[in-house]
Amino acid sequence: AQKITQTQPGMFVQEKEAVTLDCTYDTSDQSYGLFWYKQPSSGEMIFLIYQGSYDEQNATEGRYSLNFQKARKSANLVISASQLGDSAMYFCAMRGGYNKLIFGAGTRLAVHP
């Protein structure tokens, strides 16, 4: 069975510093996709970044990068130069069968000035 594990219920970071949010996954599929979403208190799920299992390079999108270590089955999100607006819940997710998204429990990030 496919599973996403996020072991950090909450994280704190100072503004302008970098932060890494952990995500490990379990799957027996050879082809899979990994996603990170941000959910502010308003509720909307905002897509941040995608990594395909066959992608040789780590995905990057602006201040977001995904540290993909296939052998370790980890897909950590790195946010550089944190901003106050980055305070939110962050979900790691994996594409399951029939394009179902399997979510981790989430990590709540607080950015302090």
Next chain:
Amino acid sequence: DTEVTQTPKHLVMGMTNKKSLKCEQHMGHRAMYWYKQKAKKPPELMFVYSYEKLSINESVPSRFSPECPNSSLLNLHLHALQPEDSALYLCASSWLPGQGNQETQYFGPGTRLLVL
């Protein structure tokens, strides 16, 4: 543009009411989804539509009735709900599976539902 819209933003209803949630996307996506999210939990998949046909029903009670009138619209009809159905209901859309990063699901802002 990766916009998915949902109406209403907030909804309060009694257990005997009938109401509908609406979701719309104009990205040409042929897959649309309904998720339910309780506080401090990740979203849980309810339904998936592919090419306007229901492809997945995650054993959702019949008091929730989805409808996909066309490729841009997705409705969720609500009837005789229970207080435990109070949650954030999220709609999402995507291209069809297995097409690389086109499989990304884009979410709407959600409808916060309170059942009294």
